[in-house]
Amino acid sequence: MALLREGVLTVHGRVTDASNAVLYCTVTLDGLTAPCVYKPVAGERPLWDFPDGTLAGREAAAHEVSAATGWGLVPPTLLREGPAGPGMVQLWIEPDPDAPELLDLQPLETGPRPGWLPILRAEVDGGRLAWLVHRDDERLRRLAVLDAVLNNADRKGGHWLSAADGRIYGIDHGVTCHPAPKLRTLLWGWAGQPLTDEAREALDRLAADLAGPLGERLRPHLTAGEIAALAARTAALLADGRHPLPSAEWPSIPWPPV
Structure with missing residues (x-):
């Protein structure tokens, strides 16, 4: 984290398909250079339903929560000054082009293939129906648990990355941690299923840390109500012991999904 916190940021370009300012950079310290993403607060579009804090602060908070679970699902992320003022800086994760696909469309008539879980029925090719499915993958399942904790309102298919090290990383956590229920995700394949023992242990660690050091580290990024x-x-996840179900009171799928 010292490299991200103290290194010299050099902007090389802008990610043009993002809704807010996202700058591709390198960060250099003591002869070590790494690629990173820099999202300046000045480039954020105001959101009526997220009036408190900043998107950058929520991204930093998501990393802190992820680290507390022990899963490390969010790349190293922090707030710091940059060329365009304060913003979020996150280590760049290069997707592995040879990694197996995690999302797929499969024929409605035959149902999802073994190893895949249904998300919803989708209309494709002028009215033909198909299953939109994701893999039954423990790495994605951990991300589903993290999203339930973070109340992630935007887990699109493009918001996770398969890296060359075999891990899956979640990115783009600017619309998380709202006090009101807003969970919108593609990772509904385990809805209603019991949490794994691993997940319960991770949530136990998180609960203990939230009552102590983690709660203090989140204060610069979230309101007291959001932390509570x-x-x-x-x-609630620990008490129920199950993955949450989609709500009938708000959209449960982000748009666009991918």
């Missing part, structure tokens, strides 16, 4: 809601969601 995060702790309440963690406790």
Whole structure:
């Protein structure tokens, strides 16, 4: 993290398909250079339903929560000054082009193939129906648990990356941690299923840390109400012992999905 925190940021270009300012950079310290993403607060579009704090602060908070679970699902992320003012800096994760696909469309008539879980029925090719499915992958399942804790309102298919090290990383956490329920995700394949023992252990660690050091580290990024809601969601998951179900009261799938 010292490299991201103290290194010299050099901007090389802008990610043009993002809704807010996303700059591709390198960061250099003591002869070591790494690629990173820099999202300046000045480039954020105001969101009526996220009036408090900043998107950059929520991204930093998501990394802190991820680290506390022990899963390390969010790349190293922090807030710091940059060429365009304060913003989020996150280590760049290069997707592995040879990694197996995690999303697929499969024929409605035959149902999802073994090893895949249904998300929804999708209309393709002028009215033909198909299953949109994701892999039954423990790495994605951990991400589903993290999203339930973070109340992630935007887990699109493009918001996870398969890296060359075999890990899956979640990115783009600017619309998380709202006190009101807003979970919108493609990772509904385990909805209603019991949490794994691993997940319960991770949530136990998170709950303990939220009551202590983690709660203090989140204060610069989230309101007191948002931190309390995060702790309440963690406790509710542990008490229920199951992955949450989609709500009938708000959209449960992000748009666009991918």
